[in-house]
Amino acid sequence: MKNNKKINSKVSLISYLLANGISIPHYCYHNDLSIAGNCRVCVVELKNSMKPVVSCATNASSVLQNNSIYHDSVLVKKARENVLEFLLINHPLDCPICDQGGDCDLQDESLFFGSHKRRFYKFKRSVIDKNLGPLVKTVMTRCIHCTRCVRFAVEVSGVEDLGVFGRGNESEIGTYLTKSFSSELSMNVIDLCPVGFITKTFLK
Ligand code: SF4
Ligand code: FES
Structure with a gap:
């Protein structure tokens, strides 16, 4: 997904994606609590980033301008599988x-x-x-x-x-x-x- 619209600078990437109907798994993230970023299951892939990023601890406006985001790529799936393996x-x-x-x-x-x-x-x-x-x-x-x-x-x-x-x-x-x-x-x-x-x- 790609976005060229202006986004509120306080919105996290995960909340932007969830608001747009994209399902992102999350455990530590909660809309009404501060960000902890410790479960690592909400990772997504960015075109301009060499490694997956934690979407709850990433600012949406800073990464979505002129960037592409992949939430169900092979890399994302593999990263979440590894996180689940540790959690389990x-x-x-x-x-x-x-x-x-x-x-x-x-x-x-x-x-x-x-x-x-x-x-x-x-x-x-x-x-x-x-x-x-x-x-x-x-x-x-x-x-x-x-x-x-x-x-x-x-x-x-x-x-x-x-x-x-x-x-x-x-x-x-x-x-x-x-x-x-x-x-x-x-x-x-x-x-x-x-x-x-x-x-x-x-x-x-
Ligand atoms: S999983 Fe553990 S840390 Fe998380 S809410 Fe439940 S008891 Fe608390
Ligand atoms: S939801 Fe736990 S690190 Fe993002």
Whole structure:
């Protein structure tokens, strides 16, 4: 696709593409949250760029003027397949019993970009579930560290209870000093989470 019209300088490339009816997979991107750019699944190819670019962290007006963008090229497909392979290394294949099954962004994209065979068999990690409070239940191993929940807590709920702890393979979402996510808005992260990490606690 090519564009020669003037675009608002604050619009991100992914939001421009989505607004034009082009489907771009995304996990960390959310229209109402700040940009994190950490899941890398929203890559697209630009004619004038040697490598794919992350569309949520790219300004639309800066790249679309006199440039061509490819959102379903062979390079883009291969890049997304590689991203999915990394995201699925530690993710449990428990879709049949997951509350998010059938409404999961990771499950949907795995249909198109997932591989039927694995190359990483060693060093599988699992994370002990945390008690985030009375309203939400966690299944920590399902988290893909998109940080939507962390940004929601800070930017919308106004509480800095959640954070990412550890680096690389040791990263995990948690609360400081083993406290709970103490916001009346905490249940919103159930819908916000692109996978089934946070689900509803069924109160008796
Ligand atoms: S719990 Fe869900 S929303 Fe939060 S970082 Fe993990 S995958 Fe993202
Ligand atoms: S949606 Fe762009 S990097 Fe996650």
